[in-house]
Amino acid sequence: MINPQWLQTFTVLSEMKNFTRTAERLGITQAAVSQQMRLLEQQFGHLLARRGREMALTPAGVALLQYQREVENAENRLQMRLTEAEATCGDVGIVSPGSIGLRLYPLLLELQQQHAGLVLRHRFAPDPEVLEVVLSNKYELGLTSTKPDDPRLSASRFTEEPLELVIPADKTVDSWQDLMQLGFIDHPDGRAMATRLLSRCFPGNPGISSLPITGFSNQVSLLLEPVARGLGFTVLPHFARISFAKQPAIKVVETPVAVVDTLWLIHRQEWPLSSRAEKVVAYLRQALCGSVNTTEPT
Template identity: 35%
Template structure:
């Protein structure tokens, strides 16, 4: 059997992409990390990484070992999950959602974690397709998505609805054709931009926006940090589409303008888990917090 400490070091190395960062994360020396990798390679009988001057490239054998190690780690996580199954205030809870939803959700989850220190909340920001994939593969326990997933693989519960805002700089004249305005301003792209933009335009029949080809809209900036998406717009650059809560939480909201529509564009949020998976009792504690937000 392969040494689990070596496997853990290898997974940490692949995830971080750097020997020094791995050593810091595992409270080891860099030579200690190298020693673990060398021993693992010897035990496997194959090179797992190709070393360069400042970095490395993982081999195909290394990928196989990495996925094997991840499955072992997940199996161990599941074991501990079962051992603490009935404790509603102890254990890990992994959850994924969009970056904009995380702005609203994470402070509430931190409040419950402060009340119950043994309850460890791990929140990941990701697009819909990645969330569903990670749930199916067992990487995360639950997710919040905006599309009803395939009922063969997932159980889904409607959480609530939220309005989407098309946001432009405060000094822009919005009494014009919106499709032309978006082309002139250009898009501030972010991980959920295409999803929100397609939803916004497809639901909006005003000015024939549903006929706009969103791929033709020029991109004038891009950022993957949710808290900074509105920064360029507040300085007069571009436009974007975000949920209402993300816009209202922005620190310079007075420097933004929201396009007003006769019929608001609404997205529905769903809480999703693996089909027929019975989650530990601690998820009832977490889900009570999640569900209260959209009541």
């Protein structure tokens, strides 16, 4: 039987590719890392190939790492089987981008109020981080705006989210000149989103760079505050807009062409969702059903 502590050290070392950083991650000494590796190699042969500062797994090392993953997957499947009946008890973690997260988090709190045994964790993160934390088993569920091609992940359509042109409630926009007069409230994805939507709604326009910038925020929950105060317009996803508290102070411009993104629900491919996670997904799907009317993905 393999010592689980040695196996954990080897797994971290295969990721960090550095004895010092591995020791720091595990909270042990570098000497302890070296000793555990020597003991493993006595049992299984040469596991690491070193050339200068570079480090790579030998075929035996690859086989041992695969064994560790199979053990981890088996433990997760066992845990899910043991708790299958507990659909309203236990922990469920979900990670998502900011816009859809603003809509999901209140819904998750409502579900937790209905079932006190549930512990629902939500984290805001960009797409690359969503993939990372789901793959590392830190969160069971994730939402991304692009479908991942990683074979370790299962992906299914969750919902659609159109981009919206949002202006102050007392303004109108009929032309590019109207946008010029309002000014653009920018955000980290603002220029890309505005280009995608405005290039279709105002063909032949001189481009987003021609618009005056009248504000910026990297907090999606606060982005519409300057719009509500009449300081400019912005382009952002639907769920961010409907989560804003001061709806009477803003207005969505009806556009002749829809620009719609698909949001993908992801989880690890190797094992089924827990009954708790399935309940959360079903609840969220039902709550979001009908909230977006357009079906023209881009």
